[in-house]
Amino acid sequence: MILPRTGVAVDVHAFGPEGTPLWLAGLEWPGETGLAGHSDGDVVAHAAADALFSAAGTGDLGSVFGVDRPDMAGASGVRVLGEAAALVRAAGFEIGNVAVQLVGQRPRFAPRRAEAEAVLSAAAGAPVTVSATTSDHLGFPGREEGLAAVATALVVARG
Numbered sequence: 001m002i003l004p005r006t007g008v009a010v011d012v013h014a015f016g017p018e019g020t021p022l023w024l025a026g027l028e029w030p031g032e033t034g035l036a037g038h039s040d041g042d043v044v045a046h047a048a049a050d051a052l053f054s055a056a057g058t059g060d061l062g063s064v065f066g067v068d069r070p071d072m073a074g075a076s077g078v079r080v081l082g083e084a085a086a087l088v089r090a091a092g093f094e095i096g097n098v099a100v101q102l103v104g105q106r107p108r109f110a111p112r113r114a115e116a117e118a119v120l121s122a123a124a125g126a127p128v129t130v131s132a133t134t135s136d137h138l139g140f141p142g143r144e145e146g147l148a149a150v151a152t153a154l155v156v157a158r159g
């Protein structure tokens with residue numbers, strides 16, 4: 001019997017200097033300060049990609065993409081998630097779904113949830129849902145030093 005496999009991941013990025021564009025959940029957020037990173041720092045897309053690797057048992061974000069690949073400098077979250085999904089499929093898995101939760105005081109995510117889910121689902125080729133929560137002003141997200149995202153993914157080996 002082929003059983004589904006779950007994966008889990010957390011990603012964290014600090015905010016960059018004021019004026020850095022924010023890319024989050026595959027969307028640009030005008031007027032919001034962006035995240036620092038080798039790529040565009042999209043914690044939601046990164047957590048989704050890493051959860052897929054976790055489910056498939058194909059390593060993790062750092063070991064697959066690393067920060068020493070010049071072609072990944074500034075890479076979009078949509079690209080990271082799309083490439084992760086392709087690698088997981090190439091390893092012999094179908095993707096069931098990915099669920100992500102953003103942790104941060106801002107941006108206010110809910111008004112753009114449907115838009116973000118559409119963009120990320122298209123990138124992954126499977127349903128990606130995104131929820132958001134504040135940390136009630138506690139910890140680094142609460143102090144608005146950065147954002148975190150936690151994700152789970154479900155994959156099934158092709159029979």
Ligand SMILES: Nc1ccn([C@@H]2O[C@H](COP(=O)(O)O)[C@@H](O)[C@H]2O)c(=O)n1
Pocket residue numbers: 103104105106107108109110111132133134135136
């Ligand atoms: N960045 C965020 C954080 C939260 N939300 C929405 O607000 C709801 C309540 O959040 P609490 O942390 O106060 O429980 C949450 O369920 C989200 O719908 C948001 O849109 N953006």
Ligand SMILES: C[C@@]1(CO)OP(=O)(O)OP(=O)(O)OC[C@H]1O
Pocket residue numbers: 011012036037038039040041042046061062063064065066067072073074075080
């Ligand atoms: C995505 C990568 C590669 O550009 O860079 P970062 O933007 O630093 O993101 P992180 O979540 O630390 O994952 C590691 C890297 O693979």
